Amino acid sequence: MRVIICGAGVVGACSAFELAKRGVETVVVERAAVACAASSGSGGFLARDWCDGTPLEALARRSYVRHAELVDELADEPADEPGENWGYRPVETLSVAAAEGAGRSASDAPDRPAWLDESCVVQGRLGTERDTAQVDPGAFTRAMMAAAQARGARLMIGRVEAVAPGRTPAVIVDGTHMTADAVVLALGPWSAIARTWLPIPAVFGLKGQSITFRAPQITTTHNLFVDYRFADGSTAQPEIIPRPDGTLYVCGLSHQTPVPLDPWAITPDADRLERLRRMALHVIPSLRDAEVLVERACFRPVTADGLPLIGPHADHERILLATGHSVWGILNAPATGEALAELLTTGETKSVPLAPFAPSRRTGTGR
Numbered sequence: 415m416r417v418i419i420c421g422a423g424v425v426g427a428c429s430a431f432e433l434a435k436r437g438v439e440t441v442v443v444e445r446a447a448v449a450c451a452a453s454s455g456s457g458g459f460l461a462r463d464w465c466d467g468t469p470l471e472a473l474a475r476r477s478y479v480r481h482a483e484l485v486d487e488l489a490d491e492p493a494d495e496p497g498e499n500w501g502y503r504p505v506e507t508l509s510v511a512a513a514e515g516a517g518r519s520a521s522d523a524p525d526r527p528a529w530l531d532e533s534c535v536v537q538g539r540l541g542t543e544r545d546t547a548q549v550d551p552g553a554f555t556r557a558m559m560a561a562a563q564a565r566g567a568r569l570m571i572g573r574v575e576a577v578a579p580g581r582t583p584a585v586i587v588d589g590t591h592m593t594a595d596a597v598v599l600a601l602g603p604w605s606a607i608a609r610t611w612l613p614i615p616a617v618f619g620l621k622g623q624s625i626t627f628r629a630p631q632i633t634t635t636h637n638l639f640v641d642y643r644f645a646d647g648s649t650a651q652p653e654i655i656p657r658p659d660g661t662l663y664v665c666g667l668s669h670q671t672p673v674p675l676d677p678w679a680i681t682p683d684a685d686r687l688e689r690l691r692r693m694a695l696h697v698i699p700s701l702r703d704a705e706v707l708v709e710r711a712c713f714r715p716v717t718a719d720g721l722p723l724i725g726p727h728a729d730h731e732r733i734l735l736a737t738g739h740s741v742w743g744i745l746n747a748p749a750t751g752e753a754l755a756e757l758l759t760t761g762e763t764k765s766v767p768l769a770p771f772a773p774s775r776r777t778g779t780g781r
């Protein structure tokens with residue numbers, strides 16, 4: 415069997431790995447570079463049970479387990495950069511409230527990180543090292559793609575221009591027709607372009623900003639979910655993620671706006687970036703002297719009902735969708751790839767049911 419995967423973000427890379435592992439001839443077509451978009455610009459925060467009670471529960475729990483398993487499964491394999499690993503580690507996770515201009519807080523939570531500004535209030539513990547973890551998402555995605563290639567998958571840099579359904583679907587890449595037994599569309603927020611070839615539910619892009627600082631002084635694992643109030647009364651919910659490589663990632667201030675066709679054309683918004691920087695420097699005063707390593711923006715793929723689209727197209731079973739993972743794409747990519755690979759090789763999914771994510775469902779718009 416030959417499968418063409420369109421898009422080498424985390425969902426495409428994990429799908430390629432699981433297919434190649436099962437001996438399927440796999441080609442990944444990527445327009446720009448592996449993990450060039452949200453799959454490297456995101457937080458990489460993972461939670462075992464934050465999706466409990468929702469249709470995502472089984473997918474998230476299975477993915478959380480797979481993230482830990484993959485560390486051992488690929489332990490002896492070099493990633494694409496010698497020495498690169500993807501920084502998987504269990505973390506403590508706190509909810510924090512902060513307000514611009516606020517004075518010293520009376521909060522003295524026992525596990526309060528010493529690097530937090532004294533005006534911040536620790537509202538509670540959201541997770542512990544037993545049930546929350548993190549990865550460096552870009553390194554993880556590249557490692558999954560490298561592991562797929564080590565198992566025979568082929569990566570092709572080229573722009574998917576169209577997909578033609580049929581018994582042997584075709585993908586047109588830079589004017590060249592490539593045929594396959596099945597095609598997986600893992601185009602993230604660019605899934606919208608597929609609507610010019612096929613009727614699929616709408617997928618939107620939500621743009622988020624992020625800043626990565628060099629911060630070796632942050633030596634605890636605390637990931638922070640912050641309720642922030644600016645002096646003008648506006649609010650924001652930034653996420654603060656220290657990484658084991660001595661960097662600290664901060665993201666937030668998402669909004670819906672058109673996705674540029676070229677992934678390299680995405681640029682951060684100066685005003686939102688400035689507000690994000692202000693929040694970060696207030697919450698962690700030692701960042702005032704820290705070097706800024708990266709300032710960027712990226713889009714998460716969102717559907718109208720908030721659930722991903724995973725599985726065969728409603729009318730063309732040889733074309734499968736794997737997109738719309740929203741805020742949990744890094745978490746949920748491993749079980750997404752595993753389930754798709756099971757479906758394509760055995761005709762059924764054993765690890766997690768895909769029914770809640772069927773592309774044939776009514777998502778509320780676009781069908």
Ligand SMILES: Cc1cc2nc3c(=O)[nH]c(=O)nc-3n(C[C@H](O)[C@H](O)[C@H](O)COP(=O)(O)OP(=O)(O)OC[C@H]3O[C@@H](n4cnc5c(N)ncnc54)[C@H](O)[C@@H]3O)c2cc1C
Pocket residue numbers: 420421422423424425426443444445446447448449450451452453454455456457458459460572573574575600601602603604607620621622623624665666677712713714715736737738739740741742743744745746
């Ligand atoms: C600020 C921010 C923080 C986040 N934090 C977290 C987090 O902490 N935890 C978590 O689990 N998730 C998080 N997410 C969500 C997560 O990043 C996404 O859900 C995930 O990266 C989506 O992966 P993807 O593979 O579907 O899409 P993408 O990573 O967008 O990949 C799609 C790929 O398709 C390629 N492509 C586009 N057009 C074409 C074409 N015509 N031909 C070929 N290839 C094409 C693109 O170049 C790209 O590489 C966050 C997202 C954002 C924006």
